[in-house]
Amino acid sequence: MLRAFVDIVHPPACVACGVGLTLPHALCPACWRAMPFIERPVCERLGRPLPVDFGVPMLCATALAEPPAFDRARAVVRYDGPGREMVHRLKYGDGLHLVPAMSAWMERAGAELVVDADLLVPVPLHRFRLWRRRFNQAASLARPIAERSGKPLLTDALRRVRSTAPQPGLTRKERAANLHRAFAVKGRNAERIRGARVLLVDDVLTTGATAEACTRALLAAGASAVDLLVFACVVPGD
Numbered sequence: 001m002l003r004a005f006v007d008i009v010h011p012p013a014c015v016a017c018g019v020g021l022t023l024p025h026a027l028c029p030a031c032w033r034a035m036p037f038i039e040r041p042v043c044e045r046l047g048r049p050l051p052v053d054f055g056v057p058m059l060c061a062t063a064l065a066e067p068p069a070f071d072r073a074r075a076v077v078r079y080d081g082p083g084r085e086m087v088h089r090l091k092y093g094d095g096l097h098l099v100p101a102m103s104a105w106m107e108r109a110g111a112e113l114v115v116d117a118d119l120l121v122p123v124p125l126h127r128f129r130l131w132r133r134r135f136n137q138a139a140s141l142a143r144p145i146a147e148r149s150g151k152p153l154l155t156d157a158l159r160r161v162r163s164t165a166p167q168p169g170l171t172r173k174e175r176a177a178n179l180h181r182a183f184a185v186k187g188r189n190a191e192r193i194r195g196a197r198v199l200l201v202d203d204v205l206t207t208g209a210t211a212e213a214c215t216r217a218l219l220a221a222g223a224s225a226v227d228l229l230v231f232a233c234v235v236p237g238d
């Protein structure tokens with residue numbers, strides 16, 4: 001009945017371009033070809049595609065030069081073309097019907113991260129932005145992954161404790177300074193972070209400054225390690 005109701009509100013359509021389809025939560029052939037899926041081999045730390053497969057875990061040049069605080073990141077697509085389009089529709093439009101497809105793809109791309117995780121934590125929105133957009137896209141992506149994997153989801157463990165300037169237009173260094181100590185582990189679930197392997201979930205990984213700040217807050221609260229699962233990530237050179 002719920003499915004029939006959803007079909008009336010949102011008739012089956014391509015999750016990227018909206019063209020009519022017979023199946024829900026699918027891509028049309030054109031978007032399937034254009035979707036910039038990240039294929040293996042990927043950098044063990046940053047999850048970015050690597051040009052050659054040597055059959056052993058490899059790191060990209062960025063991961064070697066500037067190792068992130070998180071252990072491993074995995075993404076479904078490059079933040080480009082229809083992949084970028086889906087992130088924007090989820091973030092700024094009415095994109096809740098994209099969540100089943102996006103979260104299922106994330107679960108596949110980050111399968112080993114999900115298995116290893118003790119619990120999932122979405123990157124929080126600022127309270128003001130939560131009010132304006134009315135929902136946290138990171139939490140909406142993390143929820144079905146947590147439900148299907150049976151892992152706890154702590155939506156209120158990580159909080160923005162300091163209002164930050166808007167991020168666009170800032171350099172990597174400026175973003176890092178802007179976000180320094182912007183997050184903290186708080187609330188009644190904070191003690192569950194101690195000793196836990198946390199899977200941090202977000203929609204997109206751009207400069208990595210937000211993921212880095214959240215990871216540092218989780219590690220400061222006693223998390224044993226942090227992995228990062230996103231839908232899209234910026235790959236230098238795109």
Ligand SMILES: [Zn+2]
Binds near residue numbers: 015031032
């Ligand atoms: Zn399409």
